[in-house]
Amino acid sequence: MSNFTLTVPSSLAMASTKHVLLFPFPAQGHLGAFMSLAELLHRAIPSAAVTLVSPPRNVAALSATAPPWLAFHSLPFNPADHGLPTHAESADALPVGFPLVTLFEAFEALQPAFDGYVASMAKDDSVVSIVSDLFVAWAASVARRNGCSHAFFASCGAFGTAILRSLWENVPLSVTPTGHVPVPGFPGKIFHKTQVSEVMLRADGEDRASAFCHRQIAHSHATDGVLINTVEEFEPTGLGLLRSSLRVPVWPIGPLIRVAGARPAASADKVHDGMVSWLDTQPPASVLYVSFGSQNSIRQAQMAVLAMALEHAGRPFIWAIRPPVGLAVAASEWLPEGFEKRARDENRGLVIRGWAPQVTILAHRSTGAFLSHCGWNSVLESLVHGVPLLGWPLAADQFYNVEMLEKECGVCVEVARGSTEDAAPPEIDRVAELVETVMGQTSKAAEMRRRMKCIGELMRGAATDDVGSSKKALESFLGATRMH
Incomplete structure (x- = not known):
C-alpha cells in the first residue's frame, strides 16, 4: 500500500457511478504497485468502484489481505494450456531462468474474457x-x-521506460566495434x-520477445495517457524523453510504495519478527541489506564472491537469497562452506531464503545501505527511507x-x-571496498546520505x-478520464 496520503479536494470525491478497472501484469513488483495505485484512487474518489482483474490464483x-472496498474479478486461465508450469499464474511462480515471454504471450489469451467483462x-x-x-497493452484496444x-x-x-521502449522498437540493435549501443531517437x-x-541483444525483430513487444507498442497508441510511479522533480530528464516519444499525457503520481510491516501471509510472522529483533540489536546505519528482488538471482560463482566480500567487509548484513541462475543445487550448497554458520555464530549476518520484509528492513534505523538489482520498486523504497544504494543490475x-x-x-x-554466463564475478576486494565507501565515514558516504535525505523530502512533498x-498530476488524470 502507499506510504503517503494525498489530500484531494472534495470535488474529486463526489458521488457518482464511476468504475475503475485495474489490470496489472502478474509480477510481484507490478502487483504491489497496482495495489498501491488502488489505494491512492480510492482515497481520491471514494465513491468510485475499484476492481482489480487477474487470473484466479492471483x-x-x-x-486475502485486501481492504473491503477493493473488488476483484477473476479471468479464466489454465497455465498448462500455454506451456507454463502448473499453477504458474505469476512471474514469481516461474522457476529461475524460465522464459518470461511465455507468460507474456499467455496473458494475451485473456483478451476475449476481459473484453466480455x-x-x-x-x-x-x-x-x-x-x-x-x-x-x-492490448487492454487499450479493449x-x-x-x-x-x-x-x-x-x-x-520514466528514464528506464523510455530507453527500453526505444530499444525494443529498433531491434536488431546496432552495436559499435567498441561494444556500445546508441539509443535511437535519443541523441547522446x-x-x-x-x-x-541478453534477450534484447539477441533479438532480431522476428523472435518471440520482439514480436510480443511490437504488438504491445502497436496497442499502446490507443491509450489516453500514462500514469507513472515517479516524481516530476526527481526524473525531469526521463519524463522529457518519455513524453517526446509517446506524445500523450504522462502523469507522474509517485512515490507509491509498500508500508513497512506489511506481510504476505501469517507464515511470514516468524521471519519478520526474528529479523526485526536482530536488527534492533545492531548499531544505527550499520547493516547492509542484500537482495536481487523476487524474480532475479546471480550465478553461484557470483554468490561465492559476494559471500566472501561480505566477510571481508566485516559489516553486519541481511541477505535475502534466491536459487542461483543456471544451476540446480541444494540450498545448503549455494554459498561457501561454513559461511552461514560463521555469520550466525558471530551474530554478524542473516541469510533469508524466500520472502523477506524489505520495506521493514529499509525503514529500520540499523540499515545503512542496500545492495540491490535496482528494480524500480526497490529504488523508490530505498530513496524514500534514505538508504544509499550499491547497484548490481541484472x-x-x-x-x-x-x-x-x-x-x-x-x-x-x-x-x-549482469548474471549471464560471460559476466565475470567482481573482485572480492573491490566489492568490500565499495561497501566501505558507501557505509563508512567517507566524504562519499556523507554526500550520498545528504542527497538521499533531499530526495526523500522532495518525494514526500x-x-x-x-x-x-x-x-x-493525479487531479489532472482524474479530470482527463472523467473520474472527477
Whole structure:
C-alpha cells in the first residue's frame, strides 16, 4: 500500500457511478504497485468502484489481505494450456531462468474474457476507466472498442521506460566495434552492451520477445495517457524523453510504495519478527541489506564472491537469497562452506531464503545501505527511507536505473553488472571496498546520505503538499478520464 496520503479536494470525491478497472501484469513488483495505485484512487474518489482483474490464483492471493472496498474479478486461465508450469499464474511462480515471454504471450489469451467483462459493464450508465500494465497493452484496444477511457500505469521509472521502449522498437540493435549501443531517437544516449539484456541483444525483430513487444507498442497508441510511479522533480530528464516519444499525457503520481510491516501471509510472522529483533540489536546505519528482488538471482560463482566480500567487509548484513541462475543445487550448497554458520555464530549476518520484509528492513534505523538489482520498486523504497544504494543490475530497466542513480543523482555506486554466463564475478576486494565507501565515514558516504535525505523530502512533498506535483498530476488524470 502507499506510504503517503494525498489530500484531494472534495470535488474529486463526489458521488457518482464511476468504475475503475485495474489490470496489472502478474509480477510481484507490478502487483504491489497496482495495489498501491488502488489505494491512492480510492482515497481520491471514494465513491468510485475499484476492481482489480487477474487470473484466479492471483485474485485469491491478493484478496486475502485486501481492504473491503477493493473488488476483484477473476479471468479464466489454465497455465498448462500455454506451456507454463502448473499453477504458474505469476512471474514469481516461474522457476529461475524460465522464459518470461511465455507468460507474456499467455496473458494475451485473456483478451476475449476481459473484453466480455468490460462490455457487460459498459452497458449501464457507469463511467468506466481502465488502467492497465504496459505488458497488457492490448487492454487499450479493449477500452476503445467499449467506449472506455484508458491509461497505462508504468510501475518502472520514466528514464528506464523510455530507453527500453526505444530499444525494443529498433531491434536488431546496432552495436559499435567498441561494444556500445546508441539509443535511437535519443541523441547522446549511448550504453555499453553489458547494459542491455541478453534477450534484447539477441533479438532480431522476428523472435518471440520482439514480436510480443511490437504488438504491445502497436496497442499502446490507443491509450489516453500514462500514469507513472515517479516524481516530476526527481526524473525531469526521463519524463522529457518519455513524453517526446509517446506524445500523450504522462502523469507522474509517485512515490507509491509498500508500508513497512506489511506481510504476505501469517507464515511470514516468524521471519519478520526474528529479523526485526536482530536488527534492533545492531548499531544505527550499520547493516547492509542484500537482495536481487523476487524474480532475479546471480550465478553461484557470483554468490561465492559476494559471500566472501561480505566477510571481508566485516559489516553486519541481511541477505535475502534466491536459487542461483543456471544451476540446480541444494540450498545448503549455494554459498561457501561454513559461511552461514560463521555469520550466525558471530551474530554478524542473516541469510533469508524466500520472502523477506524489505520495506521493514529499509525503514529500520540499523540499515545503512542496500545492495540491490535496482528494480524500480526497490529504488523508490530505498530513496524514500534514505538508504544509499550499491547497484548490481541484472536485466531490463535496472541497468538504466543504476546509470541515472549513480551519474545524475549521486545516490548509488555500481558494484557489478549482469548474471549471464560471460559476466565475470567482481573482485572480492573491490566489492568490500565499495561497501566501505558507501557505509563508512567517507566524504562519499556523507554526500550520498545528504542527497538521499533531499530526495526523500522532495518525494514526500510531491505527494502531500497542496501544490505538490504528484498530487496535481493525479487531479489532472482524474479530470482527463472523467473520474472527477
